Structures are given as C-alpha cells and as structure tokens.
Amino acid sequence: MRTTTSAASRETASMRIMVAIKRVIDYAVKIRVKPDKSGVETSNVKMSMNPFCEIALEEALRIKESGRASEVVAVSVGPAQCVDTLRTGLAMGADRAIHVEFPGTLYPLSIAKILKALVDAEKPGLLLLGKQAIDDDCNQTGQMIAGLLKWPQGTFASKVVLDEENKVATVDREVDGGLETLCLDLPAVITTDLRLNQPRYASLPNIMKAKSKVIKKLTPQDLNIEIRSDLEVVQVTDPPKRKAGVILSSVDELIDKLKNEARVL
C-alpha cells in the first residue's frame, strides 16, 4: 500500500469542486400550459432547485467532507431569483456561490459556454451537474461543457469514487443495458443520476451560516459571452389526453378496428 506524499495530498486537498445548479418549477407542482401556448405558467408557482442538481451538490459536499476537496462552489445562470436557489445551496453547505444574471431564455449551449468561462476562472478539479433539468429534460449541458473544455465526462453517475492519489475518478453509470464503470482522469465533468445519493436537508445552523456566505454577481458580458440562441420555441401544448380503452367483443371486431381505425393492418 503506497502512502500519499504530503505534497500530493496538499495538492488534491486543495481541489475545488464546482456544482452547476438550476432553478426550476418544483417537481411536485402540477404544470399548466399558458393559454397562448407560448410556454408553461411560471408566475405564482413554487420554484425549487432541480432535483438532480441537488444530488450533484450533495455529492460534492460528501466529497469535501471526506477530505478529498477543500471547497465547493455553487453556480447558477438565470434571472435574479436564482439567488434563492443559490442560498439553498449555501444552506446545504456550499462554501460560496456565483450567480450569472441573465433574465432571458437560456439553452444548454449558452449555459455550457458560460460554465466554461467560469471553469477557466475558478479552475475546479471537478465539475458536477445534474444529468438533466426537469423543465426541459435536455440532458445536454454536461456533455456540451465537457466537449468545450475537452474534459472527460461520466454522465448518469450512480456512484462516484475519487482516487486523489492518482487524480482519477471511477464512475458507475446507469445505462440502458445496466451499469457501466468508467475511469476518468481529473479534471472531469460528472452528471448525476437519481440513485447516486439522498440529498441532505438544510439545517437551521447551516441556514444561519449561509447568511454570511458570498454570492458573487456576474453578467454574461463580464465573461465575454454573447447569449445567442439558434432555437426558437414555436409552441407549447399539453400532450393529447389519453383516450379510454375499449373492450371489444370479438376477434372480427378487433380486426375491423385495427384495419379501419388504427390503420395498422
């Protein structure tokens, strides 16, 4: 068994973890489409941290508590109210936060570009994100930023083991066929899946401490990023209501329906 040299352990112990979190409509809220079909109703609706981002932050905190990292920085991009979500992150235990304020619509590529600028400035050894946001289900940001940074990526992580000696992360990924285990050189991007951990509650002592933690405010211009979208939402509608099933009385009736109604024969 090799013992870590004090220089190496000092190096990894100073590793910073950056966690990107998103403010979304609370998972338990019943979504309503706006009458003009331009989007979903967000006014007067409960907003919370994206559940997968919560899991990412929890993982970062556990890594820090095990001594493998020295600092957890939570970042969020969006309108002014993102500060509330960042405060929750600080109350869970993040050391500081960065808010890149932008009131308009943001798509994964823009977020990825902003995150790249932040990563270049903060130089974390690990970037954690939720696998996808529950409002758009894009599942793209983690992969895009890994591409922009040219960092290895372990997505849909259900288990993360950090080897600080060799600066390597072993990630179990949930894939369609089961579990896939990857070994990533750090720095790396990891996106988290549901079974990775169960996030902690924000305790009152931590909420108290969070009040004195810093939230740095930036704008995309500060980072020299121009937000430009190649996508335009044309319409948002409810999925068609499921029709009730019909019980048929004979095989002939079934054939008739398959032929003339469902048109599959």
Add this chain to the structure above:
Amino acid sequence: MMQTRIGYGSTKAQVSLCYNQEVPRRFHRFFIIVIPDAWLLYHKVEIQVLWEEVYPCLMRYGHFYSFMTSDDRLSNHQVIINLRSMNNILSFDKVSGILVCEAGCILENLISFLDNEGFIMPLDLGAKGSCQIGGNVSTNAGGLRLIRYGSLHGSVLGLEAVLANGTVLDMLGTLRKDNTGYDLKHLFIGSEGSLGIVTKVSILTPPKLSSVNLAFLACKDYTSCQKLLSAAKTKLGEILSAFEFLDINAMDLVLKHLDGLRDPLPSSKHNFYILIETTGSTESHDKEKLEAFLLQSIESGLLTDGVLAQDINQASAFWRIREGIPEALMKAGAVYKYDLSLPPEKMYDLVEEMRGCLGAEANVVAYGHLGDGNLHLNISTRQYDDSILTKIEPFVYEWTSKHRGSISAEHGLGLMKANKIHYSKSLETVQLMADIKKLLDPNGILNPYKVLPTSVLPQRGEEEPKKEA
C-alpha cells in the same frame, strides 16, 4: 306513487323504497346498501326516508363511520345510507370563494376542483382521498389547518339536511352574515348524523396562497414546545398555518414501522419534535420571517435543532412522518387511542403520568395538534389486555374531566364514547341534547346508540326513561 318492496332472500332486513317517476326536486338520489352480514345490492333510486317503516339508519360518509367497534345491537335491520352518488359541485363563486356542493363529494376532489380556481378547502386530513364532505361536516372534522382556518362551525355557511321524518330542511345559505333567528345548522355540524342527514353543504373556501414553508424542529422539553407556540403565534402571526407536535416515542415508532422515511434530524435524539408550517402570498417575505423566527428561537434556546424543507418533496416527507403515526401504531400491535383537548400547559403531564402508571407494560405515544390544544394519546401494546385497560380507563377520562378538558376533541363520541359524555358535559346539557334528539328523531332511527348515552334516551322499543329529578 309506486311503492316497491324489495326483499332479499335469506336476509332479515327489508327496505321500502318509494319510486316516483316525476322526480320532485325534494327527493334525492341515494345509494342504499343493506347490511346485516354482507354487501347486497345497491340501487340508485329516488327514495323518501319513510316515516312508517322505521328502520335504523347508519350514516356512512366515506369512511367516517362514527363508531370504532362492532356491536351486536347493530347487526339486524340496518340500512346504511351512502351518499356517494350525490357528488356534484353545484356552484362556486370565484369572488367570494363560496362553494356549494352535494354531501357525497370526496374531499380530495373538492380540493382538486378548487385548485384550478385558485382556492383551497379550509380543512385537510389524511383521509381526504376517501372521506366525503357530508361526513366531514357531520363530524365537525378538525384536521391539520384548524389553527389557521378555524373549525367547520366557522367555514360552513349553510347546509341542507333531511330529517328523520323526510322533511328537507333548506338552510343552504351562502351569506357570511345572517342573524335571522336561531342558527340551526350548527346542530347538524358535529352531531354525527344523529339529528339529520346532511345532503348539501355551502362552505367558505380560502384563497390558495403560493408560498408554503415547512420546518421540522426539535425541542428539549415540553415547556419549550409551549413557549415556541406562543412565540410562533406572535412572530409568525398571519402566516402560521399549522403547528403539530410528536414526542420521541412517536418518532421512533414511525421510523421503525414505515418504509421510506428518514429522520430529518439524525444527529441526535430529541425529546420533542415540532412541525411549523406557514402559508402566505409572498415567498421571500414569508421565508425571511420564518427563518428570522427560527434563528431567534435557536438563539434563545427554545429550539435545539431544525431543518427547513427546500421543496415540496421534502415538505411531503416531513408531513408523512407526522401523518404516518396512526399507521405505525396499527402496525406495532394493539393500541388504545384517546383524543383529548386539554389546557396546553397540562397536556404532557397526562402523558407522563400514564407512562409512570404503565411502566414497561406499554409504549405511551403522544402527538397532536399542539396549536389547538389537542392531544392524541396512544397507548401501544403487543396485544389487547384488560388489565392494561383498567389502568387507563377511567383514569384518562377522570383526569381530563378534572382539568375541564374534552374527552373527544375531534373524533366525536360515536358508539364507544357515548356513555362517557358526562366527563365533559353537565347533566343538564346532556338532558337538553336528549330533548333535541327526541324532537328531531322521535323514533331514534338515525344512528342509534351513538353520541348520546343510553341513560337519557330510550332503548328502541322500551319506555322513555324517567327524567332526572
């Protein structure tokens, strides 16, 4: 009018039905379920509660049976009236929030309907998926939000009831203020179906406010819990919407017997846990107010620890702990349940006395609506044991009576506690109740043997007992 007599083979009960083609407005549709031993047949028919054929009726509104034990007296010739087919919402005024609906509407369905309109029901309970509003009203159900929205005596503006002789009493007002004569609807609210069958309800619903916050807290002793309640009422004021407590035995039981729950405050064991909920219109204002109050409470030593739910899922998890206690008690074995209203400062003294009295024989579990002064005292044992029961009763009732408490804060009297009413009500009061019962239901066909003790009401077929001198 065509009368049909339906006889069912080997059963003893017969039901007379009156089927009228013209369907006068005053006759309602009922589901009738005939019991003695098993479900038989149910018809959706027009019926008139018959005066001549006097059969005892048991009101069933969803699962709001107002009795908790089976009883031989009820086994023959019973008609259970289930109003579940009377489940229409008749009107809703978006400006005033006044909802008029039929008694068979399920509470959860009303909550969903109102949700679309931006309102909520003034009461909420664990059984909302199956209980009917008629039952809630007939039993004056309490629930978790009484501290904020008051009791049904306040939020029910009117109702329609059918009396034992078939008279339809239209008291279905939708007015906030109406001082014209005696307010009879209050007789029916909480009378457990023994004075009349509630068929329609008009209820004032509060607007749905978007900002809901929930904190799960720990206190070291009961005095702190009380002081926390006073502080919450002052500091949180108009946004306080629930204040519940559970003790360490309740917490341990829930964590042991229910799946998928975790202790929100695992770092140490706490003697008392409190749930505080706030509901208001502005998220930032409410959160700030709640956090300031909680931090101040920690600093002053009222609280030893606590967590704040950050999203609806976490809030549901906290509520599941409090609402899961009855289920956990059922799984733990036999349980003796007492629902008591006591002066807040005395409430836990009873729990400690019971613990001292029963020792290792039983697990004395306490939880309840601390904000309303309502204790749910539950004594959990492996199996039912008369020797334990004798240690509990009548001690619990006498203790409650001595402190001028109520032996049934919200659960009602039903069959089990009808004969115990004198622990909380004077002889004269009970006699007057009996007089009213005789006036409205002289043949005693509505929910017999419930609510009032046999000492003041004649047994069916017997002479009326002599009044107390």
